[in-house]
Amino acid sequence: MKKPSLLFSILIIAVLAACGTDAAPVPTVAVLPSVSVVTPSQQPTQSANAPITTEEPTTSPTAEAITIAAQNLQTPWEIAFLPDGRMLVTERPGTLTLIEAEGVQIPIADVFERSESGLLGLALHPDFSENHWLYLYLTYEANGGMFNRVERYQFSDTILGDRTVIIDNIPGAPNHDGGRIEFGPDGLLYITTGDAGSGSSAQDINSLTGKILRLHDDGSIPQDNPFGNAVYSYGHRNPQGLAWDEQGRLWSTEHGPSGLGSGYDELNLVEIGGNYGWPEIQGDQTREGMISPRLQSGGSETWAPGDLEIVDGMVYFVGLRGSTLYSVPLDDIRPETLQRHFANEFGRLRTLRQGPDGLLYMGTSNTDGRGSIREGDDKIFRIDPNQLP
Numbered sequence: 001m002k003k004p005s006l007l008f009s010i011l012i013i014a015v016l017a018a019c020g021t022d023a024a025p026v027p028t029v030a031v032l033p034s035v036s037v038v039t040p041s042q043q044p045t046q047s048a049n050a051p052i053t054t055e056e057p058t059t060s061p062t063a064e065a066i067t068i069a070a071q072n073l074q075t076p077w078e079i080a081f082l083p084d085g086r087m088l089v090t091e092r093p094g095t096l097t098l099i100e101a102e103g104v105q106i107p108i109a110d111v112f113e114r115s116e117s118g119l120l121g122l123a124l125h126p127d128f129s130e131n132h133w134l135y136l137y138l139t140y141e142a143n144g145g146m147f148n149r150v151e152r153y154q155f156s157d158t159i160l161g162d163r164t165v166i167i168d169n170i171p172g173a174p175n176h177d178g179g180r181i182e183f184g185p186d187g188l189l190y191i192t193t194g195d196a197g198s199g200s201s202a203q204d205i206n207s208l209t210g211k212i213l214r215l216h217d218d219g220s221i222p223q224d225n226p227f228g229n230a231v232y233s234y235g236h237r238n239p240q241g242l243a244w245d246e247q248g249r250l251w252s253t254e255h256g257p258s259g260l261g262s263g264y265d266e267l268n269l270v271e272i273g274g275n276y277g278w279p280e281i282q283g284d285q286t287r288e289g290m291i292s293p294r295l296q297s298g299g300s301e302t303w304a305p306g307d308l309e310i311v312d313g314m315v316y317f318v319g320l321r322g323s324t325l326y327s328v329p330l331d332d333i334r335p336e337t338l339q340r341h342f343a344n345e346f347g348r349l350r351t352l353r354q355g356p357d358g359l360l361y362m363g364t365s366n367t368d369g370r371g372s373i374r375e376g377d378d379k380i381f382r383i384d385p386n387q388l389p
């Protein structure tokens with residue numbers, strides 16, 4: 001069942017920079033375009049009566065630290081920008097949503113949302129302008145069990161066609177489903193998977209859970225994968241973010257056992273064939289043959305990190321339970337250099353994506369069943385990383 005009438009506001013006016021602790025209700029907007037919900041054929045329609053706006057952000061990046069790019073979303077999980085600059089968002093219950101004045105929701109078939117699972121990752125092919133290939137990571141149900149898969153579609157004119165399964169039968173569970181997908185600088189597709197509740201599976205290089213996977217764009221196995229299968233790195237609990245730095249190195253955010261009363265959330269530098277230790281070591285523990293995090297939250301703080309981005313030598317990542325935007329300089333990663341922004345101002349934060357305008361787009365996750373819902377949630381904020389409080 002889809003929401004009957006979702007409203008989005010595109011762009012609005014600014015919220016200001018000097019965010020005090022009283023965190024400011026975000027001023028809302030002038031234009032609230034309606035979004036039409038479409039029926040099963042994955043043939044979206046646009047709302048005929050939607051107000052049209054051609055407004056552009058009045059923002060000069062230096063004038064404002066944060067504005068609202070979209071709101072009234074349902075657990076937004078990932079953002080991607082089309083070549084024309086428009087924003088696509090996955091909403092976890094199972095819609096791919098195009099954010100524009102006449103917003104469009106495209107239902108995705110077979111999505112099974114329970115707890116942390118559902119429609120999760122989204123990535124566009126590096127040659128999207130030519131091939132229109134769009135990739136989704138989603139949870140589905142089969143034979144009474146939960147699984148995850150990556151699908152590829154051709155996306156044009158808001159129609160998804162030519163559905164192709166890239167990888168499936170990734171064991172799933174209500175929690176720990178991974179779900180981030182990104183193309184690396186090598187043109188290959190990287191996929192995070194959670195341990196699906198089976199910690200020991202993360203140490204099994206023949207299991208697809210608790211891993212970062214790497215595939216060609218058609219799902220075939222790269223010849224230089226370390227174990228002759230889809231596995232790129234292992235010993236992960238629930239990696240939720242992927243980003244590469246200017247040197248082409250892969251970084252990932254990962255949830256520690258934060259639900260157990262301790263944090264030990266991780267920022268990892270991911271090496272091919274590396275064993276990241278779960279469930280054998282956590283925090284700063286070390287063991288031969290295992291790689292400890294480059295930064296971890298310790299046992300008294302919980303980030304529960306969502307996605308990360310690396311911009312101008314700075315690593316940014318967001319926290320769900322941490323409800324904070326974190327930043328740390330890539331060349332000086334230490335607990336003492338970790339900065340915290342917007343702590344508890346907007347609630348749970350999951351998505352983070354740099355836009356074509358250079359700004360960061362940061363999505364809340366307050367409607368995911370674990371947050372307190374604020375007016376207009378869930379939202380995607382547009383943030384100038386150079387103007388962070």
Ligand SMILES: [Ca+2]
Nearest residue numbers: 266276277278
């Ligand atoms: Ca680890």
